[in-house]
Amino acid sequence: MYVAVKGGERAIANAHALLAKRGRGDSRLPRIELAAVAGQLGVLVSRVMTEGSLYDPELTARAILQAQGDALEAITLVRSYRTTLPRFGYTLPVDTAGLPPQRRISATFKDLPGGQQLGATFDYTHRLFTHRGTSGTTPRTPRVEPEAHGAGPEMPEMPRVTDLLAASALIEPDHASGAGDPEPGDLTREPTIFPMSRAERLQALARADEGFLLGLAYSTQRGYGGTHPFAGEIRVGEVEVEFEAPELGFAVPLGRVELTECQMINQFTGSADTPAQFTRGYGLAFGRSERKAMSMSMVDRALRAGEFGERIVAPAQDEEFVISHSDNVQAAGFVEHLKLPHYVDFQAELGLVRRLHGEFRSRVEEKPESVLTDPTDLAGARA
Amino acid sequence: MSTALDGYNIGYLDEQTKRMIRRALLKAVAIPGFQVPFASREVPMPRGWGTGGVQVTASIIGQEDVLKVIDQGADDTTNAVSIRSFFAAVTGVRTTTRTDEATIIQTRHRIPETPLAAGQTIVYQVPGPEPLRFLEPRETETRRLHALADYGLMYVKLYEDIAKYGHIATTYDYPVMVAGRYLMSPSPIPSFDNPKMHRSPALQLFGAGREKRIYAVPPFTDVESLGFEDHPFEPQRFDQPCAVCGSTGVYLDEVITDDKGGSMFVCSDTDHCERAAAALTHSGAVSVEEVTA
Amino acid sequence: MNDAQPLLEVRSAGHRYGNRYGCRDVDLDLWPGEVLAVVGESGSGKTTLLGTLSQRLSLTEGSVRYRLADGTVADLAELSEAAVRRLWRTEWGFVHQNPADGLRMHVSAGGNVGEPLMATGWRHYGRVRAAAADWLQRVEIPVDRIDDPPVTFSGGMRQRLQIARNLVVSPRLVFMDEPTSGLDVSVQARLLDLIRSLAAELSLAVIIVTHDLAVARLISHRTLVMKDGRVIESGLTDRVLDDPQAAYTQLLVSSILQG
Numbered sequence: 001m002y003v004a005v006k007g008g009e010r011a012i013a014n015a016h017a018l019l020a021k022r023g024r025g026d027s028r029l030p031r032i033e034l035a036a037v038a039g040q041l042g043v044l045v046s047r048v049m050t051e052g053s054l055y056d057p058e059l060t061a062r063a064i065l066q067a068q069g070d071a072l073e074a075i076t077l078v079r080s081y082r083t084t085l086p087r088f089g090y091t092l093p094v095d096t097a098g099l100p101p102q103r104r105i106s107a108t109f110k111d112l113p114g115g116q117q118l119g120a121t122f123d124y125t126h127r128l129f130t131h132r133g134t135s136g137t138t139p140r141t142p143r144v145e146p147e148a149h150g151a152g153p154e155m156p157e158m159p160r161v162t163d164l165l166a167a168s169a170l171i172e173p174d175h176a177s178g179a180g181d182p183e184p185g186d187l188t189r190e191p192t193i194f195p196m197s198r199a200e201r202l203q204a205l206a207r208a209d210e211g212f213l214l215g216l217a218y219s220t221q222r223g224y225g226g227t228h229p230f231a232g233e234i235r236v237g238e239v240e241v242e243f244e245a246p247e248l249g250f251a252v253p254l255g256r257v258e259l260t261e262c263q264m265i266n267q268f269t270g271s272a273d274t275p276a277q278f279t280r281g282y283g284l285a286f287g288r289s290e291r292k293a294m295s296m297s298m299v300d301r302a303l304r305a306g307e308f309g310e311r312i313v314a315p316a317q318d319e320e321f322v323i324s325h326s327d328n329v330q331a332a333g334f335v336e337h338l339k340l341p342h343y344v345d346f347q348a349e350l351g352l353v354r355r356l357h358g359e360f361r362s363r364v365e366e367k368p369e370s371v372l373t374d375p376t377d378l379a380g381a382r383a
Numbered sequence: 384m385s386t387a388l389d390g391y392n393i394g395y396l397d398e399q400t401k402r403m404i405r406r407a408l409l410k411a412v413a414i415p416g417f418q419v420p421f422a423s424r425e426v427p428m429p430r431g432w433g434t435g436g437v438q439v440t441a442s443i444i445g446q447e448d449v450l451k452v453i454d455q456g457a458d459d460t461t462n463a464v465s466i467r468s469f470f471a472a473v474t475g476v477r478t479t480t481r482t483d484e485a486t487i488i489q490t491r492h493r494i495p496e497t498p499l500a501a502g503q504t505i506v507y508q509v510p511g512p513e514p515l516r517f518l519e520p521r522e523t524e525t526r527r528l529h530a531l532a533d534y535g536l537m538y539v540k541l542y543e544d545i546a547k548y549g550h551i552a553t554t555y556d557y558p559v560m561v562a563g564r565y566l567m568s569p570s571p572i573p574s575f576d577n578p579k580m581h582r583s584p585a586l587q588l589f590g591a592g593r594e595k596r597i598y599a600v601p602p603f604t605d606v607e608s609l610g611f612e613d614h615p616f617e618p619q620r621f622d623q624p625c626a627v628c629g630s631t632g633v634y635l636d637e638v639i640t641d642d643k644g645g646s647m648f649v650c651s652d653t654d655h656c657e658r659a660a661a662a663l664t665h666s667g668a669v670s671v672e673e674v675t676a
Numbered sequence: 677m678n679d680a681q682p683l684l685e686v687r688s689a690g691h692r693y694g695n696r697y698g699c700r701d702v703d704l705d706l707w708p709g710e711v712l713a714v715v716g717e718s719g720s721g722k723t724t725l726l727g728t729l730s731q732r733l734s735l736t737e738g739s740v741r742y743r744l745a746d747g748t749v750a751d752l753a754e755l756s757e758a759a760v761r762r763l764w765r766t767e768w769g770f771v772h773q774n775p776a777d778g779l780r781m782h783v784s785a786g787g788n789v790g791e792p793l794m795a796t797g798w799r800h801y802g803r804v805r806a807a808a809a810d811w812l813q814r815v816e817i818p819v820d821r822i823d824d825p826p827v828t829f830s831g832g833m834r835q836r837l838q839i840a841r842n843l844v845v846s847p848r849l850v851f852m853d854e855p856t857s858g859l860d861v862s863v864q865a866r867l868l869d870l871i872r873s874l875a876a877e878l879s880l881a882v883i884i885v886t887h888d889l890a891v892a893r894l895i896s897h898r899t900l901v902m903k904d905g906r907v908i909e910s911g912l913t914d915r916v917l918d919d920p921q922a923a924y925t926q927l928l929v930s931s932i933l934q935g
C-alpha cells in the first residue's frame with residue numbers, strides 16, 4: 001500500500017549530522033585553527049571578504065571552515081551575516097596612495113618614482129610543488145636585502161602613475177568635472193534598476209564573482225570588444241579607514257584594511273575637436289585579490305563603451321547581461337535551486353506531452369500517409 | 384510566547400527592512416500585478432530557494448499569526464520543512480499544516496485545494512517575476528512594455544504554440560492579466576491552479592528575492608488567464624481520482640511504483656489528502672486500503 | 677474631417693548631430709494616398725529626414741504636424757510616448773531596408789503578420805491566422821509558408837513579409853527606407869510593382885527614401901531631391917526627372933542616362 005512519504009524533518013536533521021561529520025574529517029587529527037585559516041589561506045580569505053562585501057578576516061575564516069572550503073558557501077554565510085549588521089554611516093573615501101603599499105607595479109613604465117616593488121606575489125614562482133620537510137613547514141627563503149637607495153629605512157615616494165599622466169591631461173580625469181560629489185548609491189539597500197551609473201556598476205563589480213569577471217575580461221582580450229588595456233598601476237597595501245562621527249565633527253581612524261587596486265590605462269579617445277586622452281578602467285578588492293582587481297578594471301572599461309561612443313558588440317560590454325549574472329550568490333542559488341522538487345510543474349508538462357502524443361497517434365491511425373516516418377517532424381505531420 | 388534567536392530581531396529582518404518591504408507591499412497592493420522593485424536582503428537560505436517569499440512573510444508576520452509552509456503542495460517536503468522551522472526559530476509563531484487554520488500560507492508552486500477565506504494571506508515564492516522575460520531578455524525593454532500595456536509579444540507566443548502544437552504549450556507559470564491592466568506571472572503554479580486566483584477572498588502576495596521584485600493581487604481582484612476566443616485557456620485535467628483519498632478535481636502527483644513504469648496518482652496537497660482520507664474512513668465508506676488494493 | 681488639411685505638414689524641419697546638421701530647413705506637405713520619394717546620394721540627409729519624420733530621431737528644429745484618423749491635428753513633438761506607440765500600432769508603418777530589422781526572424785510568417793493585429797486586441801486565433809494568410813497571398817508569398825519563420829525566406833520574400841506586417845493594420849502613412857536596395861534587379865521591380873498597387877488600392881500615403889531615381893520614377897507621385905541636408909528641388913516626379921531645374925538634379929538625372 002502506498003503511504004505518502006513523510007520524515008522530511010528527520011531526513012534534514014540526519015543530513016546535517018552527516019555534513020558535520022564529513023566536515024570534521026579524521027577525528028584523530030586536530031581541528032584547523034581559525035587563526036591558521038586566516039593566516040595561511042589569506043588569498044581565499046581575501047576572496048570571500050571581497051565577494052561577501054565585508055572586511056573581517058576572522059569571521060571570514062570561520063565561514064570558510066564552516067563551509068568546508070566551499071568559497072561560495074562561505075560568501076553566502078558572510079553576506080547573510082552582513083545584512084544583519086547595524087549601519088551607522090559611511091567612511092571618508094579611502095586614499096589608496098595614503099599608506100606605503102606592500103606591492104606596487106606598473107607595466108606602463110620601465111621605472112618610475114618609487115620603483116617597481118614586487119611584494120608578496122606568486123608571479124615569478126615556478127609552479128612546482130615545493131618540498132616540505134618532515135616538520136611540515138616549507139624551507140625559509142632567504143630575504144635578499146634591497147640595495148640602499150640612500151633613502152634609509154623610510155619608504156620612497158610612490159605617486160600614482162595615473163596621477164602623473166593626469167597632470168599632463170594625457171588621461172581622462174578620474175571623476176567627471178562639474179558633477180559635484182554625489183552620495184554613492186548602495187546596491188544592498190536599493191533595488192537594481194538599469195541603466196546604472198558607473199558608481200553603482202563598480203559596486204556590483206566589486207562584489208561580482210571573480211571567475212565570471214575573469215572570463216569576461218579574457219574575452220575582451222580575444223576580440224569580444226577590446227579596450228587595449230595597459231596595467232598602469234597595481235597596488236596592494238593597507239589603507240586607513242576614517243569615519244567622521246557627527247558628535248565629534250572631525251574624522252577618527254577606525255583601523256586599517258588591506259586593499260588591492262588596479263588602474264588600467266585603456267584605449268585613447270579624441271577627435272579633431274578634443275585632444276586625445278587615455279581612458280580608465282578601475283578595480284578594487286579586499287585583501288590580496290589581484291586577479292579580481294585586474295578583471296574588474298577591464299570589465300569596468302568595457303562597460304563604459306557607450307560613454308565613448310564605441311560599438312557595443314560583445315557580452316562584456318552589455319551592462320544588463322554582465323551585472324545581472326555577476327553575483328555568484330544569486331547565480332549559485334538559482335542554478336542550485338534546480339535540486340528542489342519541481343515535480344508538480346513536471347507533471348503538468350508530462351500531461352501536455354502525453355496529450356500531444358495521443359493526438360499524434362490518432363492522426364496516424366486516421367491518415368497514415370499524411371504522416372512522415374520521422375515522429376519528430378511535427379511540421380510535416382500537420383499537413 | 385515569542386522567542387527570538389540570540390542576536391537576531393524577531394522575524395530575522397531588522398525593523399527598517401520590514402518597513403521598507405511593507406512599503407513595497409503597499410505599493411504592490413495599490414497597483415495589482417505591477418512589479419515593485421525592492422532592495423532584497425540576504426536571508427539565511429540561498430537565492431532561488433524562497434528568499435523573496437521569506438522576506439515578505441518575515442515583514443508581515445506577527446505574534447498572533449499561524450503559519451503554514453508548503454512546497455509542491457506538501458508540508459513535508461524538505462524546503463518547506465526548512466522554511467517552517469526557520470520561522471519557528473526566529474519568531475516563535477505557531478505553525479500548522481492545516482490550510483483552514485493558517486493566517487499566512489507561504490507556498491512554492493501550488494495553491495492549496497481548500498478554498499482560501501477572507502483574512503488569509505498567501506505568499507508565493509517567485510523565481511522569475513517577469514512574464515515576458517523569455518520573449519524579451521532586457522529589463523529596460525520589458526519595463527516599457529508594461530508601462531505602455533504593450534503585450535502583443537505574449538500573444539505572439541501563444542499563437543506560435545497553437546500553430547506548432549495545436550495547443551497553447553504553457554502548463555505552469557501561465558501568464559495572467561490582473562485587473563485588466565497588468566500582465567503578471569503567477570509563479571510556477573500549474574495552470575490548474577490559476578482559476579483559484581480569480582477573485583480570491585485572500586490577499587495574494589508575491590516575492591521574488593533574487594530578482595528583487597514584489598507584486599500583489601488584492602482580494603476579489605480579476606485574474607484572467609490569457610487565451611484566444613477559439614483556443615481559450617484550459618487548465619489541466621486528471622482522469623483518475625486520488626488513489627489514497629478518492630478526491631477528484633484536485634491536482635495529483637504521479638508516483639512511480641515499479642520499475643516497469645507503473646504508477647499511481649495521489650493528491651499533491653497533503654493536508655487535503657489527509658483530511659479527505661480521514662473523512663472516508665470515518666464515514667465507513669471505502670477505506671484507504673480498499674482504494675489502493 | 678478637414679480634407680483641406682494635409683496628412684503630414686512639415687515646416688523648417690531639421691535634425692542636428694552635435695554641430696553638424698543631418699537635414700535642415702525641410703518643408704513638405706503630404707496628402708492621403710500620395711507617394712513621395714526622397715532621393716539623393718549617400719550623405720544627402722534623406723535617411724536623417726526619414727528618421728526625423730518618423731520620430732526615430734529627435735526634431736531639433738521646426739515642426740511636424742500629423743492629422744490623426746479622428747481628424748485632429750497633432751504636433752508630433754508634443755505627443756506622449758504612449759500616443760506615439762499607438763500611432764505606430766494603428767496608423768503608421770515603417771519598412772526597413774534590411775527586413776531583419778522589421779521582422780521577428782524566428783517567429784513564423786503568420787505570427788509576424790498577426791502580431792500587429794493581436795497587439796491591437798484581436799483575440800481569435802482562427803481570424804488572426806486567416807487575416808495573415810490573406811495578406812501573405814496579397815504580397816505573393818505562398819500560403820503554405822505561413823508557419824515558416826522568415827529566417828528561411830529569401831531576401832525578396834522577407835521584404836514582402838515585412839510589407840505585409842506593416843500593412844495588415846491598414847495604416848494611413850508608411851515610411852520606407854530603401855526597401856529594394858540589396859535585392860536582385862528583377863526582384864526589385866516585382867516588389868516596387870507590389871508597393872505601387874497596394875498603395876493605390878489602400879490609399880496609402882508613403883514616404884520612400886531611395887538613392888535610385890528609377891525607383892522614384894516607378895512608384896512616386898512627387899519627388900524631393902536632397903543634397904547636403906537640404907531639399908534642393910521638389911515637384912511632380914515626372915517633371916523633376918524629365919525637366920530638372922536645379923543643377924544637381926540635372927547631374928543626377930544625366931548620370932543615370934550615362935550609367
